[in-house]
Amino acid sequence: MDGSPPHSSLTYNGRRIISAIRTHGPQSRADLARRLDIKPSTVTRLTGPMVAEGLLTEAPDPSREGRKGYPARLLSIDPRGVCTAGVYIDPDRIMTCIADLAGDALAVEETPVPDRSFEALMTEAGASVARLMERTGIDPRRMAGCGVSYPGQYSGDPTRVARIRQFRDWPEVNVERDLSPWFGMPVRHMNDAKAACMAELYHGACRGLSNFCHVWLSYGIGGAAIVDQQPYLGRNALAAEWGGLFPKSRPRPSGQDLLDVLAAEGIVLDRLSDLRDDHLELPVVRGWEERAADQLQWLCLVIARTFAPEAIVIGGTLHPRLMDGLIQAVRAAEPLGEDYFVAPPAILKAEQDGLPQLGAAALPIHEIFNPSTYPGAVSKLR
Amino acid sequence: MDGSPPHSSLTYNGRRIISAIRTHGPQSRADLARRLDIKPSTVTRLTGPMVAEGLLTEAPDPSREGRKGYPARLLSIDPRGVCTAGVYIDPDRIMTCIADLAGDALAVEETPVPDRSFEALMTEAGASVARLMERTGIDPRRMAGCGVSYPGQYSGDPTRVARIRQFRDWPEVNVERDLSPWFGMPVRHMNDAKAACMAELYHGACRGLSNFCHVWLSYGIGGAAIVDQQPYLGRNALAAEWGGLFPKSRPRPSGQDLLDVLAAEGIVLDRLSDLRDDHLELPVVRGWEERAADQLQWLCLVIARTFAPEAIVIGGTLHPRLMDGLIQAVRAAEPLGEDYFVAPPAILKAEQDGLPQLGAAALPIHEIFNPSTYPGAVSKLR
């Protein structure tokens, strides 16, 4: 059809339009002009090519039926207008997917990790993405890029991705130089918790929220803070790494801590996923759950009093019933401390924590559609 | 001379230029072009009117003397190019100033509060600013606006300034409608702690820093968080109100708490400023200081692990020797907890906490010179 991908020609206000539709749902050109404080003519001009290229779709507005005036046509994002690939790597497995703009996974794959070397992992991940592309028959021009995430904290130079404990032998990884070659498209990276947070921002419980915090419970305790619809990373990308509030030498509400507590009772599990339903009935697990709930209540209170987010979303890879129990406990702990004279932030349950590679797949979307990541020189007119 | 004030015609890149000079010091047009990734021709075109209007001044660059090429001319901000007024109101007094762009107060005034009604206070504040304008003989066209700050927390509708405890009888205050009429120029508002933080950003210890947190110790415990050179307010502007981490029913590191502790020992002081040097030697004050230092250490640890700022700046209206002691104690508490594998944030002493009205005076500067507050329609070129 045409040579250039449908997202490559978006102007700054073009991104704002996509962003507004994503946040506030399908709406007319006139609504967009009012919301974004730009002229209707600008909206018409910018949306024209987007509709032609299949990025947006038009539909009549039923809610305005029976009212005077020219009937409005609602603009919606066509989920299949652009797709992205997501790669999640942990010490045990590689999980990949092709996802559309609605966050639906068109295809997923899970591959065991044979060898933890950087080369072996990236070779396998690249091959997996290529297989998924083949299987779904996606037009490569519609692929906006590939997101890659893996657990671990950052350290030192923020332009480079950190080496992490589980992958000690990896080289010093630089996204552009070391990651991109394996996937044949632009590559973005964040650690597992921050990528999972992006999935909640674009496809999950926090869709369109401007300011919220994320708590990620896996083997460790991770997290992220979203400020004005972008991740706030802080110094060395250490912001919202809540684990730092719980010293490793003491009991903490992490998956590894649960495994340690179980092991001390003689129940040795290798992975979190080995935790079966009947384990949950054990007194030792009940006890851990109660203590972890207290610690999470305290954590949410601290988050509420520091970031004052609109919401706190909690997700992770612990057993679903553990997650549910912890979230219920935090919700019950209102009013989140004394001295509160306004309503506390909403406590939300993550919706996309079952598919960690979806978070990675959200990274290219952020890069391409978010106004704040618009590249190049800047001008503003008034 | 000319009819419009020198700051009113700044384009978006014009603001970026001012901002870059403020952050990185005097520099040549070529430096600015490289730093901001815009063309030298653009810098020439934009700086021309600024120099002509007296907003910028030119000087030869001694550091490039003896080197090849056309000698560079350094551009500096002329502190007197634009001035602002600042008004700080507390239950006991009204403090006002006229300040220039360097944060020098050209004139200050302190007036006792006769009557805490909104009308009386604003009448007196407006008259005071008018007297200062008269005294300094400032050209009204050079006045960018007036900042107004007073202590208290926000609640409810963030478009309106909150009613606070000390001023319970005030009406529901709306900045545009209720504050502007008294001062004859544009008015901006933040509470005392957040305004003080703006003074540190523009004139003090954190000049030009992108991300930092502020701890404000007065009768209460306030604070602010700066993200990308703008205040991050959060839900209901409650972000970084650190006092929320210390329930009022228990000992907390606030000035009011110190007065309460002293009162319990039979030493009844009415105001913080009544605390004399010899009070500091009392065992009860020593004890309070020690406990408050522990609490501040904990607070800074929490800030470091949540916001991960580049720096934490501590200021307030406590006795200077108390402030110094507390800051020293926090600095000595490195490494700010275990599990830290990168350097902790710098602990800085506020430089402008002696003149609270200067924080208010920084608000119009932020509004006028910060790229992120640029009004009107938006476009970006690439």
Next chain:
DNA sequence: CGGATTAAATTGCATTCCAGAACAAAAGAC
């Protein structure tokens, strides 16, 4: 039924702002 009214969407032209390229100016280097 048909003109008046209403609001959305479109079109052509004007304006604003920046990039690009050629050029001018001032200094040291050879």
Next chain:
DNA sequence: GTCTTTTGTTCTGGAATGCAATTTAATCCG
């Protein structure tokens, strides 16, 4: 004295938006 280097300027063109008039399709109402 000419060449080289770097800063700074000028002028033109292009990209993006605003502005104002116009078209379009629906309801309202006599």
